[in-house]
Amino acid sequence: MSWDDNWSASAACRNTSDELFVKGAEQNRAKQVCGRCVVKAECLAEALDNRIEWGVWGGMTERERRALLRRRPNVTTWRSVLQVAV
Known part of the structure; x- marks a missing residue:
């Protein structure tokens, strides 16, 4: 599988407005959009980097990302980590 440097054009959320920027339990619904996204790893790498x-x-x-960053403080580029995982 190749890495999409222009990932935002292929993102499942590209036509949504603010539904991914919510609080509390609404975040679980927002994460469902990501579940069917073909550029999920690229998006996550962008946020982490x-x-x-x-x-x-x-x-x-954001809470899950902060926890991941605390567990892996020495990662300098998440693309390299997530690209291998895809």
């Missing part, structure tokens, strides 16, 4: 603090990105909430 840039330390984006708000919204659901790549199927993870």
Whole structure:
């Protein structure tokens, strides 16, 4: 599988407005959009590499991303990690 550098054009959420930038239980519904997305890994790498603090990105909430960043503080580029996982 190849990595899509222009991932946002293929994102399942590309035509949504603010539904991925919600709080609480609404985040679980937002994550469902990511479940069917073909560029989920690219999106998540973008959020992790840039330390984006708000919204659901790549199927993870900001809390989940912070926890992942704490567990793997030495990762300098998440693309390399997630590209292997895809």
